[in-house]
Amino acid sequence: MIAAAASPIDLFAARQQMGISLGWHIILACLGVGMPALTLFVEWRGWRTGEPAYQLLARRWAKAMGVLFAVGAVSGTILSFEMGLLWPAMMSRYGQVIGLPFAMEGIAFFIEAIFLGIYLYAWDRLPPRQHLLSGIPIVLAGVASAFFVVTANAWMNQPRGFDLTNGTVTAVDPWAAMFNPATPPQTIHMLLAAFMVSGFVIASVYAVALLRGRRDRYHRLGFLVSFTAAAVITPVQIAVGDYAARFLASYQTTKLAAIEGVYHTGSHIPLTVAGVPIGEQLRYGLEIPNGLSLLVGYSPNTLIIGLDRVPVADRPPVGIVHLSFDVMVGLGFGLLVLGLWLGVSWWRRRELPRSPWFLRTASLSGIAACCALEAGWVTTEVGRQPWIVWGQMRTADAVNPAPGLLTGLVAVLVVYLVMTIGTVYVLRRMARYHQLAAPQEVDAELGGAW
Amino acid sequence: MSLAQWSITVLWIGLTLYVLLAGADFGGGFWDLFAGGTHRGRPQRDLIEHSIGPVWEANHVWLIFVIVLLWTAFPTVFAAVMSTLYIPLTLAALGIIARGAAFAFRKASDQLGQQRLFGAAFALSSVLTPFFLGTVAGGIASGRVPLGLAAGNLLTSWWNPTSVLAGTLAVGAAAYLAATYLCADARREVEHQLAEAFRRRALVTGLVLGAVALGGIAVLHADAPQLFDGLTHRALPLVISSGIAGVASLLLVLRRRYLLVRITAALAVTAVVWGWALAQYPYLLPPPARANITIAAGAANPDVLWATLIALAAGAALLIPSLLWLFMLFQRSQHGVKTP
Numbered sequence: 081m082i083a084a085a086a087s088p089i090d091l092f093a094a095r096q097q098m099g100i101s102l103g104w105h106i107i108l109a110c111l112g113v114g115m116p117a118l119t120l121f122v123e124w125r126g127w128r129t130g131e132p133a134y135q136l137l138a139r140r141w142a143k144a145m146g147v148l149f150a151v152g153a154v155s156g157t158i159l160s161f162e163m164g165l166l167w168p169a170m171m172s173r174y175g176q177v178i179g180l181p182f183a184m185e186g187i188a189f190f191i192e193a194i195f196l197g198i199y200l201y202a203w204d205r206l207p208p209r210q211h212l213l214s215g216i217p218i219v220l221a222g223v224a225s226a227f228f229v230v231t232a233n234a235w236m237n238q239p240r241g242f243d244l245t246n247g248t249v250t251a252v253d254p255w256a257a258m259f260n261p262a263t264p265p266q267t268i269h270m271l272l273a274a275f276m277v278s279g280f281v282i283a284s285v286y287a288v289a290l291l292r293g294r295r296d297r298y299h300r301l302g303f304l305v306s307f308t309a310a311a312v313i314t315p316v317q318i319a320v321g322d323y324a325a326r327f328l329a330s331y332q333t334t335k336l337a338a339i340e341g342v343y344h345t346g347s348h349i350p351l352t353v354a355g356v357p358i359g360e361q362l363r364y365g366l367e368i369p370n371g372l373s374l375l376v377g378y379s380p381n382t383l384i385i386g387l388d389r390v391p392v393a394d395r396p397p398v399g400i401v402h403l404s405f406d407v408m409v410g411l412g413f414g415l416l417v418l419g420l421w422l423g424v425s426w427w428r429r430r431e432l433p434r435s436p437w438f439l440r441t442a443s444l445s446g447i448a449a450c451c452a453l454e455a456g457w458v459t460t461e462v463g464r465q466p467w468i469v470w471g472q473m474r475t476a477d478a479v480n481p482a483p484g485l486l487t488g489l490v491a492v493l494v495v496y497l498v499m500t501i502g503t504v505y506v507l508r509r510m511a512r513y514h515q516l517a518a519p520q521e522v523d524a525e526l527g528g529a530w
Numbered sequence: 531m532s533l534a535q536w537s538i539t540v541l542w543i544g545l546t547l548y549v550l551l552a553g554a555d556f557g558g559g560f561w562d563l564f565a566g567g568t569h570r571g572r573p574q575r576d577l578i579e580h581s582i583g584p585v586w587e588a589n590h591v592w593l594i595f596v597i598v599l600l601w602t603a604f605p606t607v608f609a610a611v612m613s614t615l616y617i618p619l620t621l622a623a624l625g626i627i628a629r630g631a632a633f634a635f636r637k638a639s640d641q642l643g644q645q646r647l648f649g650a651a652f653a654l655s656s657v658l659t660p661f662f663l664g665t666v667a668g669g670i671a672s673g674r675v676p677l678g679l680a681a682g683n684l685l686t687s688w689w690n691p692t693s694v695l696a697g698t699l700a701v702g703a704a705a706y707l708a709a710t711y712l713c714a715d716a717r718r719e720v721e722h723q724l725a726e727a728f729r730r731r732a733l734v735t736g737l738v739l740g741a742v743a744l745g746g747i748a749v750l751h752a753d754a755p756q757l758f759d760g761l762t763h764r765a766l767p768l769v770i771s772s773g774i775a776g777v778a779s780l781l782l783v784l785r786r787r788y789l790l791v792r793i794t795a796a797l798a799v800t801a802v803v804w805g806w807a808l809a810q811y812p813y814l815l816p817p818p819a820r821a822n823i824t825i826a827a828g829a830a831n832p833d834v835l836w837a838t839l840i841a842l843a844a845g846a847a848l849l850i851p852s853l854l855w856l857f858m859l860f861q862r863s864q865h866g867v868k869t870p
């Protein structure tokens with residue numbers, strides 16, 4: 081069995097497989113970045129105030145973190161395999177250019193794994209202060225690993241730091257590759273998203289409990305801490321999202337044109353909310369006259385580069401990119417309103433809003449944040465198409481020519497489905513029966529390591 | 531040494547640590563599979579779980595380290611290996627997911643039925659994953675992976691006598707390492723019956739492993755003459771050391787010197803991993819593959835190698851004290867007596 085060229089079906093399968101496994105991993109990765117900080121915060125409060133509710137929260141969040149970290153770690157490992165299994169042509173040429181951040185990410189993972197082991201395992205063996213300190217490297221390493229991996233993605237959007245001679249990479253400047261122009265907007269936006277997702281996901285769990293009438297201090301604190309953290313970040317995230325869009329306006333005009341459905345270059349470009357692309361135009365959407373020109377350059381005369389500047393073969397699919405962008409922005413503003421609701425009520429009477437609709441909506445906020453996250457990634461990744469490395473290499477030229485990628489996709493789908501069910505099931509049981517142990521924990525009397 | 535040689539050395543150290551540390555974790559799964567019925571096997575499974583629990587994630591990171599370093603320092607070789615050996619590597623990747631997730635789930639579930647289900651997934655994938663990773667090593671070592679994208683035969687590159695031999699040795703070595711480590715763990719927990727059980731297993735696997743390795747010489751002679759040549763000439767001292775360390779381990783297990791045997795067993799396995807490297811030196815993808823490539827020719831740009839090696843050295847400065855603290859914490863707790 082010898083490989084020929086990749087069939088369109090296999091290319092399609094490879095893209096789906098990459099998207100699905102990344103989309104799965106990113107949720108876990110966000111929780112891996114955000115949860116340690118929240119957990120340390122409640123542990124610190126518990127230590128300072130001596131309040132049992134905080135201490136209990138810290139224990140329970142730490143346990144969930146243990147399971148999530150294990151699943152996040154394996155789902156991330158698959159990704160590093162897939163970079164080579166699915167996109168060997170990209171790795172063959174550019175692997176060395178983006179290798180450095182991944183190598184540093186590896187170190188960060190190590191630190192994360194070691195200190196998570198210590199943190200969970202040695203809770204009762206270390207004095208409270210030392211235990212608290214042992215959690216700080218987890219937070220730093222989580223943030224660092226997210227930063228490093230997103231710099232690699234930013235490089236795919238703004239490839240820098242190498243010379244190409246006859247299709248082979250000659251001089252490489254790995255630092256220039258890592259700190260490319262897309263790095264600041266993407267990494268900041270991503271890190272904030274991680275904290276938003278973690279906060280809202282935890283908050284929804286407690287919102288459901290509060291709705292069911294469990295209104296004790298433990299559940300109220302669990303909700304308030306996580307929800308407030310996320311709600312405070314939301315407006316910042318919207319501002320950074322604006323920055324990300326402005327960045328596109330100067331560096332990746334084709335992507336912005338796809339996001340906004342701008343087919344024809346010009347000034348006085350409207351902002352279209354929703355709508356479907358039909359024959360080089362967004363139809364049935366809500367049009368705000370001059371909107372986009374105003375947003376990008378604060379003047380209706382701002383010139384917006386449209387899709388007509390690139391050949392049809394180089395345009396990303398407008399429908400998906402535009403829709404997912406609207407979903408992200410819509411959910412972002414929805415979450416902002418939800419946070420304001422709590423803010424107003426707290427300011428007035430130091431209490432949660434009376435309307436049951438607040439908690440009902442809040443119990444969906446976790447899902448909303450995750451959807452915004454996924455939609456944002458679809459915007460970025462599909463908006464980069466047809467390039468895998470923007471302007472340098474096409475996705476179709478990067479794929480593994482071996483036949484049978486479709487079979488791989490099916491296998492991956494099955495495994496991920498089972499893993500999703502397993503994770504949800506186990507976390508729910510943990511929430512209900514608290515004596516269950518996290519995978520890194522060892523019963524106190526049986527120490528052990530190889 | 532050249533930068534490229536430094537890079538492959540660091541990579542090979544990572545690979546060795548993965549084989550020794552994660553190998554033992556895989557072996558734990560192997561014994562889990564053969565621990566017997568739910569009730570009879572319980573104490574063994576508990577011991578295995580306690581030994582693996584806090585460390586397997588850190589051990590697992592070595593694999594990521596190897597993969598990332600390979601694509602950074604030898605990108606064309608990475609692409610060739612991943613694309614030609616697509617099938618066993620996909621299976622190994624799925625095995626890694628199943629194993630990690632199932633282990634975490636089993637620990638966090640309390641019902642017998644679920645524990646059995648997750649346990650079976652954990653144990654089965656612990657056997658299959660090292661097997662497939664072993665076939666990958668065999669495919670490379672026997673010169674069946676040429677440079678280029680999916681340029682080798684997609685089936686026979688990993689389904690051939692040398693690969694099957696390497697896969698079997700990988701599973702065997704994992705089981706053997708785990709059995710020897712578990713002897714000491716069981717004794718520390720004052721579980722003398724368990725220690726005896728694992729001692730028997732260590733002896734049996736050690737003998738079987740030795741026999742397979744001896745028989746493997748004939749397989750390599752017929753199937754991979756160039757590798758055979760390398761192993762019997764340049765790498766001969768390492769091959770012999772491995773044999774000596776293997777025999778010494780058996781004797782030490784017989785005499786119940788469980789702490790020493792950890793060292794000799796690890797040495798026996800390490801010698802094989804480095805023997806392989808020496809046997810195919812200076813090639814990364816050795817002949818008879820038509821498009822073979824050497825370490826020097828496959829290396830990335832020197833600026834990349836520099837930056838990566840420096841970053842790794844800086845990382846090591848952070849990692850080593852952290853690891854020491856982790857192990858110190860475990861050691862301290864181990865001196866405590868078992869509470870009822």
Ligand code: HDD
Pocket residue numbers: 237262265266267269270273276277317318320321322324325326328335408409410411412413449450452453454455456457458459460461463
């Ligand atoms: C909780 C999640 C979340 C929320 C509420 C928002 N975003 Fe976002 N967005 C992401 C999560 C995200 C992300 C983490 O999924 C992406 C994908 C790649 C990236 O760097 O961040 C992203 C990408 C992304 C991009 C593409 C960047 C690129 O391709 O270089 C733009 C233009 C925006 N966002 C703009 C916004 C705006 C204007 C928002 C206002 C409401 C917004 N985002 C809210």
Ligand code: HEM
Pocket residue numbers: 095096098099100102103104105106167229230232233454457458461462464465467468475
């Ligand atoms: C974790 C969040 C991410 C999500 C949800 C995500 C999502 C996706 C999706 C949906 C695709 C398919 C696009 C298409 O075929 O139209 C894709 C492709 C891809 N992504 Fe991402 N992505 C993420 C982050 C990253 C990062 C950090 C990297 C690299 C460092 C990366 C590398 C790739 C590659 C190599 C492809 C395949 C080639 C392509 O389709 O362009 N992704 N991703």
Ligand code: HEM
Pocket residue numbers: 102105106108109110111112113148149150151152153154155156157158159160163189190192193222225226227229230270274587590591594
């Ligand atoms: C192509 C894209 C990606 C690759 C190749 C990748 C690779 C990996 C690997 C190998 C691990 C396992 C580490 C371990 O065993 O501890 C992992 C975990 C992790 N990844 Fe990714 N990753 C990708 C995308 C992302 C993105 C976009 C983020 C950004 C937030 C991210 C953040 C993390 C974090 C925080 C962990 C630690 C696990 C946890 O805490 O749950 N990864 N990733």
